[in-house]
Amino acid sequence: xxxxxxxxxxxxxxxxxxxxxxxxxxxxxxxxxxxxxxxxxxxxxxxxxxxxxxxxxxxxxxxxxxxxxxxxxxxxxxxxxxxxxxxxxxxxxxxxxxxxxxxxxxxxxxxxxxxxxxxxxxxxxxxxxxxxxxxxxxxxxxxxxxxxxxxxxxxxxxxxxxxxxxxxxxxxxxxxxxxxx
Amino acid sequence: xxxxxxxxxxxxxxxxxxxxxxxxxxxxxxxxxxxxxxxxxxxxxxxxxxxxxxxxxxxxxxxxxxxxxxxxxxxxxxxxxxxxxxxxxxxxxxxxxxxxxxxxxxxxxxxxxxxxxxxxxxxxxxxxxxxxxxxxxxxxxxxxxxxxxxxxxxxxxxxxxxxxxxxxxxxxxxxxxxxxxxxxxxxxxxxxxxxxxxxxxxxxxxxxxxxxxxxxxxxxxxxxxxxxxxxxxxxxxxxxxxxxxxxxxxxxxxxxxxxxxxxxxxxxxxxxxxxxxxxxxxxxxxxxxxxxxxxxxxxxxxxxxxxxxxxxxxxxxxxxxxxxxxxxxxxxxxxxxxxxxxxxxxxxxxxxxx
Numbered sequence: 001x002x003x004x005x006x007x008x009x010x011x012x013x014x015x016x017x018x019x020x021x022x023x024x025x026x027x028x029x030x031x032x033x034x035x036x037x038x039x040x041x042x043x044x045x046x047x048x049x050x051x052x053x054x055x056x057x058x059x060x061x062x063x064x065x066x067x068x069x070x071x072x073x074x075x076x077x078x079x080x081x082x083x084x085x086x087x088x089x090x091x092x093x094x095x096x097x098x099x100x101x102x103x104x105x106x107x108x109x110x111x112x113x114x115x116x117x118x119x120x121x122x123x124x125x126x127x128x129x130x131x132x133x134x135x136x137x138x139x140x141x142x143x144x145x146x147x148x149x150x151x152x153x154x155x156x157x158x159x160x161x162x163x164x165x166x167x168x169x170x171x172x173x174x175x176x177x178x179x180x181x
Numbered sequence: 182x183x184x185x186x187x188x189x190x191x192x193x194x195x196x197x198x199x200x201x202x203x204x205x206x207x208x209x210x211x212x213x214x215x216x217x218x219x220x221x222x223x224x225x226x227x228x229x230x231x232x233x234x235x236x237x238x239x240x241x242x243x244x245x246x247x248x249x250x251x252x253x254x255x256x257x258x259x260x261x262x263x264x265x266x267x268x269x270x271x272x273x274x275x276x277x278x279x280x281x282x283x284x285x286x287x288x289x290x291x292x293x294x295x296x297x298x299x300x301x302x303x304x305x306x307x308x309x310x311x312x313x314x315x316x317x318x319x320x321x322x323x324x325x326x327x328x329x330x331x332x333x334x335x336x337x338x339x340x341x342x343x344x345x346x347x348x349x350x351x352x353x354x355x356x357x358x359x360x361x362x363x364x365x366x367x368x369x370x371x372x373x374x375x376x377x378x379x380x381x382x383x384x385x386x387x388x389x390x391x392x393x394x395x396x397x398x399x400x401x402x403x404x405x406x407x408x409x410x411x412x413x414x415x416x417x418x419x420x421x422x423x424x425x426x427x428x429x430x431x432x433x434x435x436x437x438x439x440x441x442x443x444x445x446x447x448x449x450x451x452x453x454x455x456x457x458x459x460x461x462x463x464x465x466x467x468x469x470x471x472x473x474x475x476x477x478x479x480x481x482x483x484x485x486x487x488x489x490x491x492x493x494x495x496x497x498x499x500x501x502x503x504x505x506x507x508x509x510x511x512x513x514x515x516x517x518x519x520x521x522x523x524x525x526x527x528x529x530x531x532x533x534x535x
Contacts, residue, residue: 020187027185027187033359060519
């Protein structure tokens with residue numbers, strides 16, 4: 001069974017970072033996984049995205065035409081990827097920056113104020129990690145230990161001191177009361 | 182065994198080169214392979230090895246030619262339109278029998294093209310864009326793990342046969358991350374003391390030169406080169422095949438498209454069709470012999486590639502009219518999906534069969 005995720009947002013929101021954390025987390029949970037970024041003339045303030053494919057078997061196509069689950073951190077990403085989601089798929093939206101509208105009725109929407117929750121958890125830049133918390137709450141059985149390990153792997157040496165604030169942000173998304181949120 | 186880590190294809194190639202003993206890197210940045218040079222600029226400096234960010238691709242490949250002439254393990258990396266600039270030097274390196282290692286992380290062409298992935302340099306790599314009769318060894322990885330393993334192999338084969346060797350990857354492989362592990366460099370070191378230009382003190386002078394002023398000498402030189410190419414084909418031709426024993430249809434691809442045909446073959450098997458997959462790992466030498474053998478029972482080969490149809494010609498030559506060869510392709514951009522391949526294959530099956 002193969003499943004793909006796209007994380008998308010502004011350059012500077014930590015989209016590629018979050019993707020790498022998620023891909024490492026899947027690897028540590030024993031899955032086969034690939035991570036593929038949009039690359040080229042992307043820059044801070046522009047849009048950026050990456051695609052993660054997870055499989056129990058060898059990963060086939062790394063960059064697919066449609067997607068099972070989108071994490072949209074800003075409005076542009078919501079607008080761009082809403083049409084690419086498979087029927088029955090899901091979009092997880094940062095409602096701090098995305099309007100709560102539902103243009104399709106064949107997919108599931110989750111709106112969560114990620115930037116606000118990130119600010120409450122200690123760092124307003126970490127909406128990316130909040131989104132992974134939301135994702136692991138509803139999509140997978142990835143737990144906190146695995147994310148701690150993944151964050152530690154992805155953070156470069158000089159940023160290791162930011163591990164705990166990243167995990168705090170993850171926890172702020174990983175609330176079991178989400179469906180009531 | 183070391184634990185797997187999530188690695189980007191470009192970094193995997195760069196670190197594999199270091200572990201293969203690459204002593205000098207010369208390069209010029211170009212998307213989608215710039216990370217190779219970026220990574221090595223620090224790593225080679227830390228190790229006290231040679232690194233030059235050259236003023237152009239032309240300079241870079243000729244620096245490799247110079248360094249490799251002294252017996253040093255030397256490499257460059259680049260992408261499509263810039264590899265085009267290097268073709269003259271590759272012709273020289275083949276004639277001079279200098280063990281150049283070159284990594285081409287393909288992007289879209291022709292001309293400047295664009296930075297997204299493509300497979301349009303198959304012909305350039307396999308047949309060469311330089312003058313005269315020559316052949317490079319060309320290896321095509323399909324996973325990040327193979328980026329490591331085939332970079333190791335490229336250094337080994339280039340030294341073993343004194344022949345320029347190319348790792349032909351694509352933007353998808355260069356940019357993606359996947360779990361992989363660095364095994365130890367598995368090949369023996371090759372003694373090059375009988376030809377390398379190391380200074381003539383205490384011995385006869387040597388020269389590496391591709392000028393052959395007499396016709397006889399030139400004929401002899403080319404014949405020797407082609408004897409070597411035959412030997413390489415005999416010893417080093419490598420491929421992967423799955424489910425071909427009983428197959429009516431065999432999907433053929435190279436590089437990262439292999440992943441998609443493997444999945445497509447499984448889907449088509451699920452539909453009750455006898456479908457297998459085949460992919461050359463060495464594009465040059467090409468596994469023509471095995472494809473010809475398979476064409477004794479396979480009814481149709483379907484080549485899947487991201488270009489206007491390049492490797493399909495080699496498959497046709499290999500089967501030599503014994504069986505049908507079809508093509509599913511797109512010029513550049515979004516890789517052909519598993520579904521597109523499955524639909525494409527189904528279109529080739531006449532109604533009522535199966």
